[in-house]
Amino acid sequence: MSSIVIKGNTSGQVEIAAPDVAGSTTLTLPTGNGTVITDTAPKAGNVLQVVQGASYSQDSTTGNTFIASNLSASITPSSTSSKIIIQVSSVCTNTGNGQGNYTIYRGATNLSSSAQNTFNQYFNSSGYSFVPITMVYLDSPSTTSSTTYAVYFKTSSGSTTTYFGSSNIEQTITLMEIAG
Numbered sequence: 001m002s003s004i005v006i007k008g009n010t011s012g013q014v015e016i017a018a019p020d021v022a023g024s025t026t027l028t029l030p031t032g033n034g035t036v037i038t039d040t041a042p043k044a045g046n047v048l049q050v051v052q053g054a055s056y057s058q059d060s061t062t063g064n065t066f067i068a069s070n071l072s073a074s075i076t077p078s079s080t081s082s083k084i085i086i087q088v089s090s091v092c093t094n095t096g097n098g099q100g101n102y103t104i105y106r107g108a109t110n111l112s113s114s115a116q117n118t119f120n121q122y123f124n125s126s127g128y129s130f131v132p133i134t135m136v137y138l139d140s141p142s143t144t145s146s147t148t149y150a151v152y153f154k155t156s157s158g159s160t161t162t163y164f165g166s167s168n169i170e171q172t173i174t175l176m177e178i179a180g
Contacts, residue, residue, distance in 0.1 A: 042179035048082065051075045051175045059164045062155055066103065066110065066117075069164045072150035073173045080142050081180030086111075086149050088135040090164060090171035092122050098158020099123040104137055105152050111137055116156065123157075130166060140180075149175060 003017040019025055042048055053073030061067050075084060086104055094100050101118035104111045112119050119135040141147050151173065155162040165171045 044179055046179040048078055048177040048179055049075065050177075053173045053175075055165055055171045056167055056169075057165055058167045059153070060161050061153065062159075062161050064154055064156060066101075066105075066152040066154045068105070069151040069153060071165065071171050071173050072148055073175050074146050074148040075175040075177060076146045077141060077144055077177055079180060080144055082141075083178045083180055084139045084141060084147070084149070085174075085176040085178060086135070086137045086139060087174040087176075088133070088151055088172070090133050090151070091130040091166050091169060092120075092133045092153070092162070092164050093128060093130045094122065094124050094155070094158075094160040094162045095128055096124050096126045096160060098160025098162070099156045100153055100160070100162030100164075101156045102133060102135065102151060102153045102164060104135055105150050106139060106141060107148060110152070111139060118156075121156065124160070133164075138178075149173060 003015050006014045051073050053071060055071040057070040059069040071090065077084065088104065092100060092102060100122050101116055102120040103118045110117050119137065120133050122131055122133070151164060153162060153164045
């Protein structure tokens with residue numbers, strides 16, 4: 001086996017040994033000053049993967065039980081210690097004189113632990129106008145199986161139709177796996 005030895009300015013040395021593989025391997029060093037990373041294991045807080053789902057549909061309900069919207073995405077965590085950041089960007093509205101609630105589910109589990117089990121709500125006393133809705137949550141699914149996150153919504157008060165999304169704009173759900 002061949003190797004390259006670099007002697008230190010004052011003492012010691014660094015040895016770069018050739019790997020025991022057939023064929024050739026190339027190691028490209030930076031052209032400027034910098035550090036060569038020798039540890040490839042992810043560090044806590046590193047982003048390991050990003051997945052995004054999108055929808056162009058307008059979903060609606062008059063019911064007071066959460067239902068799934070068409071906005072969802074799935075991710076397969078690489079470790080049970082990973083965390084998942086969920087970011088939702090969309091619009092919502094209702095037909096007036098009522099309130100809609102919006103939340104994020106992991107599979108069949110509502111991730112909100114608020115009093116109304118919701119991350120966001122919108123009350124409208126009249127008219128029909130879209131407002132932006134954003135939800136962000138850090139989840140610890142403790143699994144390496146494929147995991148689906150989806151936006152759920154319901155009418156929580158009043159005699160109104162609650163809407164999530166619009167057929168005129170793109171709604172997104174972004175999932176980021178963070179090393180634990």
